Amino acid sequence: MALQHFELHVLLAMLRHGSETYSVPLVLELEKRTARPVAQAAVFIALGRLEKKGLVVSRLDEPKGGRTRRYFKLTRQGLAAVKAHREEHSRLWRGFSRLAKSIKA
Amino acid sequence: MSWLFSLIVRDADRRAIESDLAELFELKRRTDGDRAARRWLRRQRVLYPLHVIGDRLRAIPAFGRRLMSHLWRDLVYSARSLIRTPALTATIVLTVGVGLGATTGMLAVIRAVLINPLPYADAESIFWIYTDNAPYRFRFSVVDYRAFEQDHPAFSDIAAYQSSRVTVSEGGEADRVTAKSVTGSYFPLMRQRPLLGRLFEPKDDTGGDRIAVLTAPYWRRRFGGDPNVLGRTMTIDGGRYTIVGVLEPADGPLENGVAFFTAARWPEPKRKGPFFTMAIARLRPDVSETAALTTLKATNARLFPIWRSSYQDEKATWGLQDLKSRVVGDVGSTLVAALAAVACVLLIACANAVNLLIARALNRGRDLAIRGALGASRGRLIQHLLAESGVLTIGATLVGLAVAAGTVVLVTTYGTTFIPRLSEVRMSGAVLAWLGGLAIVSGLIIFAGGLVPALNSTRLRMDHVLRSSGRSTTDGPGARRLRHALVAAEFALATPLIVAAVLVLLSLQRLNHVEVGIDTARILTAGVSLPGGLYPDEDSRREFWQRTLTRLETLPGVERAALADSRPPDDAGQSNNFELEDRPTPPGQNQPICIWVGASPGFFKAVGLRLERGRLLDAQSLQNDEVVVDRAWVQRFFPGEEVVGRRMHQGGCTTCPWTTVVGVVGTVKFAGLDTPDRGTIYYPFVDLPATYVVLRTPGDPASLVSPLRQAMRELDPNLALTDIATGDEGVSDSLVAPRYLTVLIGMFGAAALILSVVGVYGVMAYFVQQRTRDIGIRLALGGEPAAMRRMVVKQGLRLVLGGIVVGVAAAFLTARLLTTLLFGVSATDPWTMTLVPIALMAVAMIACLVPARRAASLDPASILRES
Numbered sequence: 024m025a026l027q028h029f030e031l032h033v034l035l036a037m038l039r040h041g042s043e044t045y046s047v048p049l050v051l052e053l054e055k056r057t058a059r060p061v062a063q064a065a066v067f068i069a070l071g072r073l074e075k076k077g078l079v080v081s082r083l084d085e086p087k088g089g090r091t092r093r094y095f096k097l098t099r100q101g102l103a104a105v106k107a108h109r110e111e112h113s114r115l116w117r118g119f120s121r122l123a124k125s126i127k128a
Numbered sequence: 129m130s131w132l133f134s135l136i137v138r139d140a141d142r143r144a145i146e147s148d149l150a151e152l153f154e155l156k157r158r159t160d161g162d163r164a165a166r167r168w169l170r171r172q173r174v175l176y177p178l179h180v181i182g183d184r185l186r187a188i189p190a191f192g193r194r195l196m197s198h199l200w201r202d203l204v205y206s207a208r209s210l211i212r213t214p215a216l217t218a219t220i221v222l223t224v225g226v227g228l229g230a231t232t233g234m235l236a237v238i239r240a241v242l243i244n245p246l247p248y249a250d251a252e253s254i255f256w257i258y259t260d261n262a263p264y265r266f267r268f269s270v271v272d273y274r275a276f277e278q279d280h281p282a283f284s285d286i287a288a289y290q291s292s293r294v295t296v297s298e299g300g301e302a303d304r305v306t307a308k309s310v311t312g313s314y315f316p317l318m319r320q321r322p323l324l325g326r327l328f329e330p331k332d333d334t335g336g337d338r339i340a341v342l343t344a345p346y347w348r349r350r351f352g353g354d355p356n357v358l359g360r361t362m363t364i365d366g367g368r369y370t371i372v373g374v375l376e377p378a379d380g381p382l383e384n385g386v387a388f389f390t391a392a393r394w395p396e397p398k399r400k401g402p403f404f405t406m407a408i409a410r411l412r413p414d415v416s417e418t419a420a421l422t423t424l425k426a427t428n429a430r431l432f433p434i435w436r437s438s439y440q441d442e443k444a445t446w447g448l449q450d451l452k453s454r455v456v457g458d459v460g461s462t463l464v465a466a467l468a469a470v471a472c473v474l475l476i477a478c479a480n481a482v483n484l485l486i487a488r489a490l491n492r493g494r495d496l497a498i499r500g501a502l503g504a505s506r507g508r509l510i511q512h513l514l515a516e517s518g519v520l521t522i523g524a525t526l527v528g529l530a531v532a533a534g535t536v537v538l539v540t541t542y543g544t545t546f547i548p549r550l551s552e553v554r555m556s557g558a559v560l561a562w563l564g565g566l567a568i569v570s571g572l573i574i575f576a577g578g579l580v581p582a583l584n585s586t587r588l589r590m591d592h593v594l595r596s597s598g599r600s601t602t603d604g605p606g607a608r609r610l611r612h613a614l615v616a617a618e619f620a621l622a623t624p625l626i627v628a629a630v631l632v633l634l635s636l637q638r639l640n641h642v643e644v645g646i647d648t649a650r651i652l653t654a655g656v657s658l659p660g661g662l663y664p665d666e667d668s669r670r671e672f673w674q675r676t677l678t679r680l681e682t683l684p685g686v687e688r689a690a691l692a693d694s695r696p697p698d699d700a701g702q703s704n705n706f707e708l709e710d711r712p713t714p715p716g717q718n719q720p721i722c723i724w725v726g727a728s729p730g731f732f733k734a735v736g737l738r739l740e741r742g743r744l745l746d747a748q749s750l751q752n753d754e755v756v757v758d759r760a761w762v763q764r765f766f767p768g769e770e771v772v773g774r775r776m777h778q779g780g781c782t783t784c785p786w787t788t789v790v791g792v793v794g795t796v797k798f799a800g801l802d803t804p805d806r807g808t809i810y811y812p813f814v815d816l817p818a819t820y821v822v823l824r825t826p827g828d829p830a831s832l833v834s835p836l837r838q839a840m841r842e843l844d845p846n847l848a849l850t851d852i853a854t855g856d857e858g859v860s861d862s863l864v865a866p867r868y869l870t871v872l873i874g875m876f877g878a879a880a881l882i883l884s885v886v887g888v889y890g891v892m893a894y895f896v897q898q899r900t901r902d903i904g905i906r907l908a909l910g911g912e913p914a915a916m917r918r919m920v921v922k923q924g925l926r927l928v929l930g931g932i933v934v935g936v937a938a939a940f941l942t943a944r945l946l947t948t949l950l951f952g953v954s955a956t957d958p959w960t961m962t963l964v965p966i967a968l969m970a971v972a973m974i975a976c977l978v979p980a981r982r983a984a985s986l987d988p989a990s991i992l993r994e995s
Binding site for chain 1: 140141143144145146147148149150151152155172175177180183323324355581
């Protein structure tokens with residue numbers, strides 16, 4: 024499953040945050056980790072795309088007199104996609120230090 | 129941007145996003161401060177639609193992207209070429225944009241007000257049931273409603289309500305709001321649900337605690353949206369009411385401006401009137417309106433004999449009208465007239481744009497012919513023109529978007545007093561689609577107009593073009609005829625619009641000169657209502673009003689103080705029927721009806737009303753059942769006869785004592801400046817629960833506002849003054865609708881005039897430019913400059929005259945549309961129909977004179993040298 028850079032960030036933030044979450048904790052988490060402002064719109068839209076790809080599922084919670092929230096949860100495919108990305112990256116990074124040294128030399 | 133946001137994000141997600149943004153805003157406010165957090169929130173709101181659009185664009189497949197890139201290149205090229213002629217581009221973009229935007233804005237208003245069903249479930253089946261006393265339509269009385277409750281075979285649900293202004297007093301602060309007292313069947317009929325708690329049920333009609341249901345806006349405003357509001361009490365008109373629920377958000381006309389609903393506890397009536405109750409009903413799906421009307425008439429016929437002693441009008445019956453027509457009233461013609469005006473401006477703007485583009489294409493004739501000779505295909509040329517029209521249309525659409533939003537804001541801000549349902553006007557997706565549709569049509573018109581000369585130029589032979597230097601050979605007869613026809617069309621469209629603008633202006637001027645009948649410059653009026661809980665009976669009210677008059681008369685600067693339940697020129701307290709002793713109503717006929725004004729004896733002198741015969745009301749008038757009538761009443765019932773001493777039965781009550789006319793005063797406008805005088809009867813004001821305080825001063829009436837407020841606070845701090853206005857302000861406020869219409873149509877008339885004049889100027893300037901060499905030769909051969917001037921002006925006026933003749937004919941044909949909007953002037957007023965065309969010809973002549981003077985001042989020697 025092809026994942027955009029930011030989508031991967033959102034999935035990782037979701038993993039850190041726990042089972043079910045909404046956009047606010049994710050924005051805060053991403054701002055903390057990346058040390059730059061993150062638009063809530065970007066997170067919400069990315070979550071929408073991830074849902075279309077089947078990597079997250081969502082439900083709308085509208086309590087009477089309370090805040091309306093859309094809660095998102097990572098699916099099994101979502102977790103698998105993160106793992107696959109990690110493995111792919113690990114393969115790509117393998118031997119990097121040696122290669123970097125040789126270029127310096 | 130909120131409308132764009134609501135357009136591209138689903139409702140449920142929008143609520144979630146708003147909630148998340150609010151939460152992040154709170155966090156930001158704590159960490160970064162209020163200002164930074166607000167700035168952050170603003171940025172988020174602006175960026176949201178852009179993020180969504182970006183996301184959608186990314187989803188377009190590669191092929192589409194390639195296609196868009198080609199289109200984009202063409203558009204950029206066209207934009208660059210248009211920027212080189214900024215005046216022409218700006219003129220087209222702005223004029224077409226204003227036309228597009230204003231038309232779309234008016235369509236948005238018309239859609240919400242006239243086309244959309246009322247925002248209630250199955251709204252088409254809801255009807256207003258009224259007392260039909262042609263030409264009048266009255267509300268029901270409680271007696272009527274009780275009878276209707278017992279017998280309504282054609283309707284599945286029925287309900288009733290009474291609207292009133294009430295005083296809510298909490299912690300020494302009094303607030304005047306609109307409330308509705310509704311039967312328990314009201315909410316089930318409207319199929320509305322509670323947001324919190326519960327709504328009323330039929331069992332609430334029979335007794336128990338006094339209870340209220342808040343509307344959502346009032347709940348938020350007054351209680352800060354507190355979910356624990358249920359069970360709290362509020363003091364309404366001196367009585368304690370328990371809040372049992374909050375109504376779901378609703379912006380229909382029956383909830384608009386209403387603060388809360390109370391459960392109806394109407395006392396059992398002792399007589400047929402008064403007629404203050406709105407009855408509504410849902411028609412059964414299997415019953416036609418005609419069949420329903422028959423059942424209503426039958427119920428009324430059965431009811432009539434029971435209450436004959438207090439209501440003899442046997443001819444009056446019951447009728448039904450669908451709730452939407454009742455709510456919308458006769459505002460339709462005003463809106464359609466405004467739409468016709470803006471549509472005319474749009475068409476004129478398009479015609480003007482085509483004209484300007486033709487001129488541009490003709491000037492580029494050599495350029496186009498050379499490109500053709502170098503191998504550019506006709507298809508490529510058309511593609512380029514299409515892109516050019518596209519760029520202009522995109523620009524105009526963007527301007528139109530802003531103008532449409534502005535039009536909606538203007539209409540909804542300034543039209544609330546006389547256009548219903550404005551709370552429902554939205555820049556919705558459908559409205560934007562209309563803007564898009566209009567923009568495409570306008571774009572195609574512009575494209576088609578520019579196409580003719582461009583195609584001509586590709587047919588030209590290269591050598592011809594290069595040989596002709598001074599005069600473009602692309603100005604073929606087709607293009608010339610099209611340009612001339614367009615100028616004529618502009619004047620044909622502008623003429624009826626300018627005629628309409630002049631007529632509404634004349635109408636407003638006539639209204640301004642209508643005699644109100646009182647000395648408006650010296651009086652101040654303010655509404656006061658006595659809460660039923662604090663002033664439950666006639667004695668308490670009578671005592672309070674007496675105290676009020678005594679106190680107000682001692683205020684510094686007050687010459688006289690009085691009370692009346694009506695206020696000139698457009699607030700008549702009530703209309704009532706009566707039976708004259710000397711003119712008994714023939715069997716089967718309606719009793720006469722006129723305005724009845726409850727007035728304290730000092731009212732006549734306070735408003736400067738002159739006594740014409742007999743005497744005024746005095747302290748004994750109530751016991752003696754005496755009334756004063758006005759001149760219009762005398763002319764209507766006893767022209768040329770003595771009326772003092774004539775007697776009548778009030779409200780048709782045959783068992784009541786006779787009421788005697790003791791005097792005649794001048795005519796006063798109470799039913800609106802544009803309404804014919806049908807007579808007014810003044811009866812002694814003593815104990816009415818609501819009234820206007822009238823103060824007369826030798827100085828500036830506005831200076832009495834503050835002492836009046838202070839005095840009323842001293843008299844009773846629970847009372848709130850409403851609708852405070854000087855006499856002149858009252859008159860001015862009553863003209864807000866015609867003034868609004870005049871400004872609106874006047875503005876569009878002026879725009880049409882300017883565009884048409886620009887059009888004829890453009891054509892004639894081009895005419896002179898094209899004929900520079902001919903004119904030079906004629907001047908060199910001894911032609912008179914004056915003859916050249918005459919030739920140009922004559923040519924221009926010939927075009928304009930044709931358009932104006934068609935325009936005048938159109939003005940006559942569309943006169944019917946204006947009739948209901950005019951006062952004191954005919955829609956086919958001969959002076960207007962004569963002078964407007966003459967004035968238009970004069971303006972067109974001035975526009976032609978500029979190029980004509982240029983033609984006359986040409987130097988033949990230099991022209992011949994150049995060619």
